[in-house]
Amino acid sequence: MCRLLGFVAHRPTSVLEVLGKEHFDAFTALTAVHGDGWGMAWLDPASHTIRSVTSAESAIADGAYAQLARQRLGPAGMLHLRWATPGLPVTPQNTHPFVDGGYAFAHNGHIAPVDRLEGLLTQEARAALRGDTDSERYFRFVKQCIAEQGDDAEGLSQALGVLTSSFPAASLNALLMTPTHMFGVHINSRASAPVDGLRRLFSSAEEIPYRHTDDYFAMDFRRAPDAVHVISSGIDPAGWMPVPDDTAAAVDLASLEITRLDGWATARTEESD
Known part of the structure; x- marks a missing residue:
């Protein structure tokens, strides 16, 4: 159960620029709850590859976090x-974002039981696992579906259809960065x-962060x-709009065009039939 921030821009941008110093x-103060590690992933503008840094330390206590947050690392990141x-456990292997090749993934939620989720994976996908989390298994299942479909949007839609049918009480909130898009799942x-x-x-109750209970x-x-920009609840900056319930969308990294993904709902219906 975590917090997410994602951005796509026309130029390299820092996390500090996205939010401003106050926000x-x-x-960062949300580490009062979400203090079991942190991670950043970004599209490197020179190599056009995804780079990442993760740590099992609380972000507020890790100087590398503040240093990276001030750097214009890339035009897209999370x-x-x-x-x-x-x-x-709180270990480096369980810390998001998970990165594989040109893909990065971060999750806010829980999918249980984990062994049933892992049962959806092929032998190859299971062999790629490094940690204990449901989130990493979610990522590997998405990657598996993308490979089957040969398309990022269709693969993610397939994965969401299966998961919403098999785990209806789960939160699948996530960010997925690919070579061409940033996908947001709500x-x-x-x-x-x-x-x-x-x-x-x-x-x-007054000490609990904003919007965390309701x-x-x-x-x-x-x-x-x-x-x-997209963000999880917890701070209250002006100018943000709520993401509609039970939706997924893609942001084109080049044009910034936003496209809603509806195929997952069809996939869910087909999986239930």
Whole structure:
């Protein structure tokens, strides 16, 4: 259960530029909950490959986090703050984003049972696993479906169709960066917010971060002439619009055009038949 930030722009951009100093500090302060590691992935403008840095330390205590956040690393990227699911260790192998070749993936949610999720994977996909999380298995299943379909959007749609049918109470909120697109997934309408876990972390309800008890899985986005941004709930900056419930979309890295993905709903219906 984590926090996500993604951006696509016409020029190399830093996380600090995306949020501004005040809201970057507010986002970083969410480590009061989401302090079980952090990671960034970005499209390197020189090599046109995806690079990443991850750490099992809390972002607020890791100087590398603040340093990277100030660098204009690339024209597209994502940031993930982790709150580990109970029972899953805080290790580098379990830290998002997960990166493979030209793909990077970060997840906010939980898919259970994990062994049933892993059962969807081919032997090749299981052999590529490095950690214990459902999130990495989600990523490997998406990659598996993309390989089967030969297309990023069709593969992601296939994966979401299967997962929404097989795990209807899961939050599938995620960011997926490919060589050509940033995909945002906001599918969680039957997922339960971890309210009891939040209450155990704080002495009073007033201390719990903004929208964490009543809109935990919300995602917001905003468009500018030269950029598209998406963020999980937790801070309250002006100018952001809510991402519609149970939707997925793609942002073209070159044109910034946003396209809604509806194929996953069809795939879900076919899987249920």
